[in-house]
Amino acid sequence: MSAVELTGVSRWYGNVVAVNDVTMTLGPGVTGLLGPNGAGKTTVLHMTSGFLAPSRGTVLLDGQATWRNPGAYRHLGLVSEREAVHGFLSAREFVTASARMHKLPNPAQAAARAIGLVEMADAQDRRIDTYSKGMRQRTRVAAALVHDPAVLLLDEPFNGMDPRQRAHMLDLLHRLGADGRTVLFSSHILEEVEQVSGTVQVIVAGRLAASGDFRTIRRLMTNRPHVFTIKSSDDRRLAVALIGEPSVTGIEVAPDGLTVRAGDYGTFTRALPKIARGGGIRVQRLHPADESLESVFSYLVAT
Amino acid sequence: MNWTVAWITARGLFGRRRFLLLFPLPVILLALTWFAKSTGSPPSGWGPPLLSGLGIAVVLPIVALIVGTGVLGSEIDDGTIVHVLTKPLPRREIILAKLAVSIAVTVAVVCVPMFVAGVITDSVRLGGAVAAATALGAVAYSALFLLLSLLTRRPVLLGLLYVLLWEGLLGNVLSGTRVLSVQQYVIAVADRLGDSPFLLEARLSTPLSLVMSALITVASTGVAIDRLRSFSVAGETS
Numbered sequence: 001m002s003a004v005e006l007t008g009v010s011r012w013y014g015n016v017v018a019v020n021d022v023t024m025t026l027g028p029g030v031t032g033l034l035g036p037n038g039a040g041k042t043t044v045l046h047m048t049s050g051f052l053a054p055s056r057g058t059v060l061l062d063g064q065a066t067w068r069n070p071g072a073y074r075h076l077g078l079v080s081e082r083e084a085v086h087g088f089l090s091a092r093e094f095v096t097a098s099a100r101m102h103k104l105p106n107p108a109q110a111a112a113r114a115i116g117l118v119e120m121a122d123a124q125d126r127r128i129d130t131y132s133k134g135m136r137q138r139t140r141v142a143a144a145l146v147h148d149p150a151v152l153l154l155d156e157p158f159n160g161m162d163p164r165q166r167a168h169m170l171d172l173l174h175r176l177g178a179d180g181r182t183v184l185f186s187s188h189i190l191e192e193v194e195q196v197s198g199t200v201q202v203i204v205a206g207r208l209a210a211s212g213d214f215r216t217i218r219r220l221m222t223n224r225p226h227v228f229t230i231k232s233s234d235d236r237r238l239a240v241a242l243i244g245e246p247s248v249t250g251i252e253v254a255p256d257g258l259t260v261r262a263g264d265y266g267t268f269t270r271a272l273p274k275i276a277r278g279g280g281i282r283v284q285r286l287h288p289a290d291e292s293l294e295s296v297f298s299y300l301v302a303t
Numbered sequence: 304m305n306w307t308v309a310w311i312t313a314r315g316l317f318g319r320r321r322f323l324l325l326f327p328l329p330v331i332l333l334a335l336t337w338f339a340k341s342t343g344s345p346p347s348g349w350g351p352p353l354l355s356g357l358g359i360a361v362v363l364p365i366v367a368l369i370v371g372t373g374v375l376g377s378e379i380d381d382g383t384i385v386h387v388l389t390k391p392l393p394r395r396e397i398i399l400a401k402l403a404v405s406i407a408v409t410v411a412v413v414c415v416p417m418f419v420a421g422v423i424t425d426s427v428r429l430g431g432a433v434a435a436a437t438a439l440g441a442v443a444y445s446a447l448f449l450l451l452s453l454l455t456r457r458p459v460l461l462g463l464l465y466v467l468l469w470e471g472l473l474g475n476v477l478s479g480t481r482v483l484s485v486q487q488y489v490i491a492v493a494d495r496l497g498d499s500p501f502l503l504e505a506r507l508s509t510p511l512s513l514v515m516s517a518l519i520t521v522a523s524t525g526v527a528i529d530r531l532r533s534f535s536v537a538g539e540t541s
Binding site: 076 | 308382
């Protein structure tokens with residue numbers, strides 16, 4: 001069992017602070033590192049994997065610093081975001097070479113096991129150049145897993161994957177976590193994290209904004225006030241009808257439509273059609289005004 | 304020395320199209336030497352500019368630059384270096400493996416044609432002298448260009464500046480710069496070994512050239528190992 005500990009970690013580039021005082025402990029199971037693009041997820045992963053020195057704070061893997069410590073890779077696997085691979089090798093050659101560089105006693109056997117784990121055995125003798133994006137990603141995961149590391153870090157592993165490849169990767173991460181490995185993967189997509197991990201670390205603008213059980217954070221996210229803009233055949237009459245609905249907390253009437261604040265996303269969106277139909281009003285446009293991930297995250301930071 | 308790292312490095316080197324750039328220069332050297340010989344004019348006239356001027360001062364550094372930056376710089380450029388670095392290998396093993404590949408390929412591509420050109424010009428002794436001297440140069444240049452790959456994102460450009468401006472231009476104008484010129488070490492050693500009127504004359508002493516070559520090789524390699532230990536990946540999206 002391995003633990004990754006980040007204590008008061010900051011990283012700045014000149015005047016720009018990329019990561020600000022992040023403290024987290026990762027244990028066995030799958031943890032999602034969630035945050036909008038540019039929040040500092042990659043920087044956190046690079047520092048955790050020993051590819052970047054923290055400007056302040058410590059990054060420890062089983063009590064040892066990862067920076068300038070190649071020995072840490074005995075227990076650590078990294079799948080970086082850049083999908084650079086040695087395209088001139090086949091998956092079998094590539095993963096076997098990784099096993100040899102780890103100085104494993106039986107490289108061929110370790111490679112076969114890792115390739116089997118990501119279900120790439122059928123294509124393992126083709127050049128990596130010829131693979132689809134998902135296959136490449138799986139090959140890289142196999143190479144990162146060949147030495148059976150206790151900790152696996154993945155940077156945006158779902159980027160650019162089609163739904164089938166995504167499902168496959170989700171399933172793989174699930175299994176790795178269930179085996180007792182410490183898996184940390186970054187993502188800017190809420191649903192991805194929701195499907196894989198019980199625990200999430202939310203990072204916004206370099207700071208750790210929320211951390212813990214996904215369901216709790218999800219509830220925070222769905223129960224926040226939502227803003228919708230609505231255009232209908234009779235805005236004023238619709239406003240009168242909506243104000244009687246308990247989930248509505250405020251309405252603003254403007255010439256180009258209504259701005260409605262609702263306390264609960266689900267209740268409001270279920271109630272609106274009924275109210276409109278009851279009053280014989282035709283809804284021409286319904287638009288959630290602040291559904292961008294950034295607004296969800298900034299709401300989390302504020303609470 | 305790690306054979307797997309060396310194997311991947313060599314596969315990467317031969318797999319890139321840039322590798323084809325290595326061959327025209329030695330071919331031109333051989334063709335010109337053969338042509339000059341066939342005209343029947345005495346080698347004392349065309350030997351020095353061809354063997355020393357073209358072979359030692361151009362073919363050797365350019366080939367070493369392409370290979371030396373290719374073994375590490377290309378992997379840093381395309382990000383595949385991360386696969387090698389995420390292994391519990393002492394960074395010394397990685398650098399030494401890459402250095403060995405760079406030296407071996409440079410020696411094969413440069414020393415063999417140099418030997419042949421020396422033989423065509425005059426004798427096996429001359430061929431052996433220029434081949435041995437360029438082998439020494441291959442070692443020093445490889446170490447130097449390998450280090451450049453870790454110090455800058457544009458190792459080829461910087462390497463070219465060193466070869467063309469420092470060694471080529473300043474080396475002829477300001478005699479002080481010759482002490483830090485691999486080209487001058489190679490010329491000096493070739494002159495000493497070949498002792499032939501068909502080579503440029505040494506401007507540095509042989510012991511100084513040997514010591515400086517060793518110093519540059521060892522220092523560059525040592526710094527390269529240390530730089531690789533602190534290799535940082537800048538986050539593109541951070």
